Amino acid sequence: MSSTSRTSATPRPVRLGLRENWLQFTLLVIVNACVGGLVGLERTTVPLIGTEVFGVTSDLAVFSFIIAFGLTKAFTNLAAGALTARFRRKQLLMAGWLIGVPVPFALAWAPGWGWIVAANVLLGINQGLTWSMTVNMKIDLVGPARRGLATGLNEAAGYVSVGGTALLTGYLATGYGLRPAPELIGVLFVAAGLALSVVVRDTAAHVALELAQHPTPPPGGRGAGLGQTFARTSWRDRSLRGACQAGLVNNLNDGLTWGVFPLLFTDHGLGLAAVGLIKGLYPLLWGFGQIYTGHLADRVGRKPLIVTGMLVQAAGFVLALALLDHPLLAGILSAVALGIGTAMVYPALIASVSDHAHPSWRANALGTYRFWRDIGYAAGALVAGVLADTLGLNATVVAAAVLTAASGLLAARWLTDRSGR
Template sequence: MSPPGTEHPMPGNTLPRRTAGSTPTVLGLRQNLAQFMLLVAVNALVGGTLGQERTVLPLLASRTFHLDLYTGALTYILAFGLSKAAMNYFAGTLSDRYGRKPVLIAGWLAAVPVPLMLIFGPSWGWIVAANVLLGVSQGLTWSTAVIMKMDLVGPKQRGLAMGFNEAAGYLGVAVTALATGYLATAYGLRPAPFLLGAAYIALGLGLTVLAVRETHHHARAEAAQHAKGRGTAHAGLTTGQVFTLTSFKDRSLSAASQAGLVNNLNDGLAWGLFPVLFAGAGLDLGQIGILAAAYPAAWGAAQLVTGAASDRWGRKWFIAAGMLVQAGALAIIASAHGFGPWLAAAVVLGLGTAMVYPTLLAAIGDVAHPTWRARSVGVYRLWRDGGFAVGALLSGVLADLYGIPTAIAAVGVLTAASGVVVAVRMRGNDHTAG
């Protein structure tokens, strides 16, 4: 019996959907290259909006607001993770109901107050509140950018599309983390680093309003092709059914959801504790900025290769191996000391994450039917970005009780265990391009 939603479309990327006065809807990267690359640029700005915090905010917690306990200092990541996870869930449902572009615009509007709150916030509560808004914005913008690229390219190039999407986003994170490290060194922790984020938000909102076009009709065209092909089984699921299928019932979808959660659990650890670990070892802000950028830079660039490779060779083993590579890198960071070993381990951590990140999204797109794919992506991203909240709590408590190296090592063990779950539970033949 075929797993839910794995009905393969008929060959070819041209899926006509004719209405009076309209031209056929065509799927494929080449056929939609201009809009696709515009959405890549938009997602780079989304990543940059997040990257404004990666180097500076952990140091702002300790140096400006004098938060001594790691658990308290990481509350901004907890707030970010919870709000982003929730918005990921709603982004899919809202984009199915109202269209993709309005949701993308709403996400940018939610980000507008964030730089001002980070610059002028007089207490740590303001920083936490800013991260609630940032999470809302990231959930709506990043999820919708993912969904729109899946809409445009069709089933044959999902891994490649997700590689481009995630590469753009995390290279945006990396470049901005590096830039804000140097801005903080030259001009202080506030306001200069966050002015860069304000510029990103203005540019992203302007591009979205003026140039981005709706893509929902591409998903409807692909769904129509399913109906012409092997039937419409599993096409009419409710949102509750999509949630249960993605979270628990379907082996591949649920394996991807737990791996996404653990992946962002260790990313939350890296975001919140790595700069504090490096500063405690005597590294200056410039070196901390390089280390904070190296991990997402390797992650971002390598996804251009790993996403496309998973189209050819399948998703399962890329994901399982990538989780194990991340676990090894975390073990090195926990046990090493000094800029050189930490830089090498950060690059390895980024490479392992690159094997996992676009491949998980492509795996969701493979299994989910076009009529509920946006909602399934939202559910997956709910679990995945819930990992930020879990990571902030777990790593903060462990760091307070046993120190940062122990917290990093414990998260490394969890990451390895997640890779084993993928190897055991995920089906190996769900990708459509093999």
């Protein structure tokens, strides 16, 4: 009996790979779908809540909720990498969900615009911790050979949920008003995400195994600190610098369209359902596309997808203005181009950063990259607010097209491939 007891208590051997860890990987995919669903609550309705419910007249003031979200999420991403040295990934994942509990209730019943902005501070912390941990844990599980596919599946789950929720909230707002019905579906995302996070196993043993198998030891025999990794990822390493600037501009586009597109297309006569379609289609294509593009990044390399994807996004902004006399067509074609372009870029950038970072400081490198990437939300909202207030919404879209094309050219100059294919 004692022999049987000892045998049953023997832990399973730790192995790297998607097939070997499919159950935990699948649970994390579902968790990240809940993460995306919570932020998807805001994509269609919140800019219109600012103008129509609270009477906010300045575009910059309307976009302040995105600035609050972007800054908070960016700094939480940075902190999340450092926190993995003190806490297990699972603990940080659960902490992120607990912080997100008040968000749907605040969005549904906030008595003033300041409450919406405050809710987005909590949402930024929630997203920074939960999304950072799901992507780190998936990369831990699969090992170096399948990073592109792992990040593609992670981001696909999140952004398909963002898009589906944006679409759903648009239709709910048409039938039941801007509040509270569209926002309360977020309660389901929080409850499911927290419950599943309790079940997920931590991946510390997988990180230890990859460290043991890695061909080169960490610099100095140990992992680099946050300050050293921040400097290396932000500017000292040419490829990591190229990834950071592309990530920043990519999310600048998302932040800009988050605030600008609902106002632009309602100004041209579209209703909430049509705006919800446009705002949903963009992240849906972004999400579903990453299932393929993540796999493709493992086969052809990261750089071709990143450069081409940024140029496709720039074309999406051009389409939005070129066809504005037919606003629904303009919105749909723009959303298609932006969604496909972002799907090409997103998993390839995360995989590229992982390729250039040693496992001992990879969490900090990813945190630094995600810091700069999500600063783009705040930068996009700030640029959009200032330009929209001074030059108009159309000029804001033109500026985004020029900046995105320039970022693609910088990526072509700075990035190098070091994938495990």
